[in-house]
Each structure stands twice: as C-alpha cells, then as structure tokens.
Amino acid sequence: MAAIDLSSPARSSPAPLSPRRGSLHLLLRRPRRPSVRCSLDAAPKQAQGPPAAVAAEEAPTARKECYGVFCTTYDLRADEKTKSWKSLVNVAVSGAAGMISNHLLFKLASGEVFGPDQPIALKLLGSERSIQALEGVAMELEDSLYPLLREVSIGIDPYVVFEDAEWALLIGAKPRGPGMERSALLDINGQIFAEQGKALNSVASRNVKVIVVGNPCNTNALICLKNAPNIPAKNFHALTRLDENRAKCQLALKAGVFYDKVSNMTIWGNHSTTQVPDFLNAKINGRPVKEVIKDTKWLEDEFTKTVQKRGGVLIQKWGRSSAASTAVSIVDAIRSLVNPTPEGDWFSTGVYTTGNPYGIAEDIVFSMPCRSNGDGDYELVKDVAMDDFLWERIKKSEAELLAEKRCVAHLTGEGNAFCDLPGDTMLPGEM
Numbered sequence: 178m179a180a181i182d183l184s185s186p187a188r189s190s191p192a193p194l195s196p197r198r199g200s201l202h203l204l205l206r207r208p209r210r211p212s213v214r215c216s217l218d219a220a221p222k223q224a225q226g227p228p229a230a231v232a233a234e235e236a237p238t239a240r241k242e243c244y245g246v247f248c249t250t251y252d253l254r255a256d257e258k259t260k261s262w263k264s265l266v267n268v269a270v271s272g273a274a275g276m277i278s279n280h281l282l283f284k285l286a287s288g289e290v291f292g293p294d295q296p297i298a299l300k301l302l303g304s305e306r307s308i309q310a311l312e313g314v315a316m317e318l319e320d321s322l323y324p325l326l327r328e329v330s331i332g333i334d335p336y337v338v339f340e341d342a343e344w345a346l347l348i349g350a351k352p353r354g355p356g357m358e359r360s361a362l363l364d365i366n367g368q369i370f371a372e373q374g375k376a377l378n379s380v381a382s383r384n385v386k387v388i389v390v391g392n393p394c395n396t397n398a399l400i401c402l403k404n405a406p407n408i409p410a411k412n413f414h415a416l417t418r419l420d421e422n423r424a425k426c427q428l429a430l431k432a433g434v435f436y437d438k439v440s441n442m443t444i445w446g447n448h449s450t451t452q453v454p455d456f457l458n459a460k461i462n463g464r465p466v467k468e469v470i471k472d473t474k475w476l477e478d479e480f481t482k483t484v485q486k487r488g489g490v491l492i493q494k495w496g497r498s499s500a501a502s503t504a505v506s507i508v509d510a511i512r513s514l515v516n517p518t519p520e521g522d523w524f525s526t527g528v529y530t531t532g533n534p535y536g537i538a539e540d541i542v543f544s545m546p547c548r549s550n551g552d553g554d555y556e557l558v559k560d561v562a563m564d565d566f567l568w569e570r571i572k573k574s575e576a577e578l579l580a581e582k583r584c585v586a587h588l589t590g591e592g593n594a595f596c597d598l599p600g601d602t603m604l605p606g607e608m
C-alpha cells in the first residue's frame with residue numbers, strides 16, 4: 178500500500194460548500210473508485226441543487242478518497258463561460274512525478290495541447306516510491322489555477338488510474354543504470370508496460386490513444402499493445418517526435434534557415450542509435466533537402482549521427498536526459514493527431530507495422546511518416562522515395578527491433594524469450 182495517511186485531518190474534513198474549480202482525488206487500490214467528480218456533463222439533478230451538497234449526499238464513502246478541500250463537485254453547465262466547452266477529456270499520465278511530466282502536465286492543463294475550449298481531467302499514475310511527490314505535483318497544478326483543469330486524481334494502481342482514459346501518456350520507466358544489460362532493461366520495463374497494457378485493456382476507453390515515452394519505447398509500445406487485445410493496435414504510439422524535432426533543427430542550422438522552413442521530416446525505425454533521420458524525403462522551403470544542402474557526406478555521416486546521438490550529448494552536458502524538449506515533443510505528437518496535418522506535410526511516430534506499404538517487417542512498432550485528419554487517428558504516407566542508403570539503414574533498425582521483440586517474447590505471449598541483441602545499439606541517451 179502507498180504510504181498515505183487517509184485519516185489525516187486534511188482529508189477527512191467535511192467537503193466545503195462553496196463551489197470550486199476542480200477536484201483532486203487520491204486513488205489507491207482496486208476496487209476503490211472515485212465517485213465524486215467534477216463533470217461538464219453533470220446529471221440534471223446535480224444542476225438543480227447546490228453541487229457540494231449533492232456530492233455529500235450521493236457519495237458519502239467517496240469522501241475518504243478525496244484530498245482535503247478538493248472533495249467537491251459542481252455543475253459546469255450552469256456557468257455561462259463554460260457552456261460552449263467540449264466535454265471533459267480524460268488524460269492518464271504515468272511517471273507523473275518524473276522530470277518529463279513536470280513540464281508536460283502544465284502544458285496539458287494550460288490548454289495549449291487540446292485547445293482553449295477543451296476541459297481536461299488529469300489522472301496521474303505514480304508508485305509507492307513517488308506518491309508523496311505526486312501529491313506535491315497535484316498541489317502545484319491546483320495552485321496554478323488553470324481554468325481548463327477540471328479534475329486531478331493521483332494513484333498507484335493503473336487499473337484505477339486508467340479508468341475511462343481517452344489518452345494514456347506512458348512516461349514512467351526505470352532508467353538503465355551502470356552495468357545493466359539492455360536485455361535486463363527490456364525485461365524490467367517490459368513488465369511495467371505489460372501490466373499497464375492489461376490495465377488499459379480492462380478499464381480505459383475502447384478508443385484510448387496511447388503514447389509510450391518510457392524507454393525502450395518502441396518495444397515497450399509493442400508489449401503494451403500485445404497485452405491490450407481489445408484496443409486497436411493502431412492506437413499505440415512510441416514517441417519519436419523528439420528525434421524528428423532534433424533532425425529539423427540540425428537541417429535548419431546547416432541550411433541557414435529557421436526551423437519552420439523544414440518539413441516532411443521522417444524518422445524511421447527505433448528510438449535508438451539505429452534510428453534513421455530521412456534527408457531523402459525531407460524538404461527545406463518546399464525543396465528537397467539534397468537540392469539545398471549539397472554536402473552529401475555531411476548528410477550521410479554527421480547529420481545522421483548527430484540526430485542519433487543528440488540525447489546522449491545532452492545528458493553529458495546536463496547530467497540528465499532531455500525533459501523539457503521531450504515534453505514539447507509529446508505536445509507536438511498529440512497536436513499532430515488532434516489537428517489536420519498541413520497539406521503535403523507529415524509527421525513521424527512509432528506505430529504498429531502490420532499492413533505497412535514499405536515492406537518493413539510486420540508486427541513491430543516502427544517510426545514511419547504519418548498524416549492525420551485531426552480525429553486522433555492517422556494514415557501512413559504512401560508516396561515516399563527510397564534509395565539504397567535509406568533502405569540499408571531502415572533494415573538495420575528493423576533488425577534491432579526484431580531482436581528486441583525476441584527478447585520480450587515472454588511478455589507478448591509469444592513463448593520463450595531469446596536475447597541476441599546487436600551489441601552496438603543503444604538508447605539515444607547511452608553513448
């Protein structure tokens with residue numbers, strides 16, 4: 178159990194009668210469920226009475242799961258300002274007390290991700306290790322007075338925290354420590370993602386969109402989707418948007434243009450040092466990169482390696498891995514799915530390969546170029562050029578992912594694991 182004192186006076190004090198802007202729930206183990214909610218779709222009877230009083234009458238046992246003064250609810254439809262808002266979106270975040278989340282959560286709550294008329298419920302997953310810190314995160318969210326942030330809950334059981342999640346941003350994962358074999362990391366983190374996949378399968382929205390950030394993110398995403406057979410495999414993503422952003426930045430620097438002039442940037446493959454930043458299809462000012470940057474040697478060697486190892490160089494400078502830019506790239510990844518892709522452009526995301534038009538091995542999670550019409554779904558881009566240089570590198574990343582997959586067969590329901598990982602491949606942060 179989490180080290181939380183549910184009998185503390187702060188949590189057992191009566192719910193306040195004055196309306197509040199949000200609610201914070203503390204979620205522990207099944208079968209406890211929060212039943213006091215702040216909702217835009219409040220039932221009509223709630224709309225008629227004093228909201229806090231209704232909550233107190235209907236959910237006496239829920240009170241103990243609330244956190245201090247946050248145990249209240251109210252009818253947002255009664256408020257002129259919020260009447261035109263969309264209905265609440267449920268966003269679950271794991272590793273919510275970690276560094277990336279510390280940037281991301283405030284962006285989500287501000288409205289810059291889902292839009293200014295999209296109220297949001299944040300469901301934060303921590304662990305016994307982090308639950309105190311998570312309370313601190315939730316308190317900071319409350320103190321930020323974000324109008325769109327209508328519900329915050331924290332907990333350590335994914336079966337509770339992921340309930341009804343429409344987005345699951347899976348960030349929490351054990352970092353690879355000194356001397357730890359990559360196969361051990363795959364196993365430890367794979368178990369986390371297998372459990373979270375099962376939890377999503379049981380309790381999340383049937384159309385939940387899942388973005389796996391925790392490394393090794395491609396194989397973690399594969400494990401997660403294999404453990405969630407009732408959720409479309411297409412809904413699972415491994416975050417490679419940070420790599421795309423890094424690649425755009427390097428091309429812009431070399432061409433002497435601002436980075437908004439770089440488009441059609443694909444990262445192919447694994448979020449590792451075998452990833453392939455594609456300069457064959459990318460464009461600068463609408464022209465093929467190779468027409469603008471004539472230094473082919475730079476593109477093939479320096480550009481490719483710089484992008485592959487950017488994370489590691491940053492760790493050497495900072496002493497920790499990219500957190501702010503990763504959070505920004507998660508925002509970009511979500512925005513690319515909830516807004517139509519600009520005409521002629523695309524974005525990169527690690528997705529399930531089954532049915533891909535490129536000839537990449539089926540049944541792995543591989544970063545590829547995608548477009549969206551803004552409904553949360555995507556299509557793979559078909560008209561991309563391929564040459565020997567690009568294809569050779571794609572095959573190397575594919576081989577790495579196939580080896581990772583063999584290594585986690587025990588977690589994907591495919592028999593006994595057999596680990597023969599290529600020795601020269603690493604996470605971007607390892608070098």
Ligand SMILES: NC(=O)C1=CN([C@@H]2O[C@H](COP(=O)(O)OP(=O)(O)OC[C@H]3O[C@@H](n4cnc5c(N)ncnc54)[C@H](OP(=O)(O)O)[C@@H]3O)[C@@H](O)[C@H]2O)C=CC1
Nearest residue numbers: 272275276277303304306307349350351390391392416419
């Ligand atoms: N795909 C990408 O582009 C990128 C991915 N990453 C990856 O994102 C992940 C999170 O990074 P960041 O937020 O900086 O990391 P932090 O170390 O700050 O946070 C990671 C969180 O993971 C959780 N965790 C889960 N299991 C364990 C475990 N066994 N041991 C320790 N912690 C665990 C912890 O939360 P709790 O105790 O609550 O579970 C912790 O708060 C890492 O895997 C990192 O490699 C980082 C940058 C880019």
Ligand SMILES: O=C([O-])CC(=O)C(=O)O
Nearest residue numbers: 488498499604605606607
């Ligand atoms: O290896 C890490 O943890 C960091 C990482 O993924 C990156 O910077 O791309």
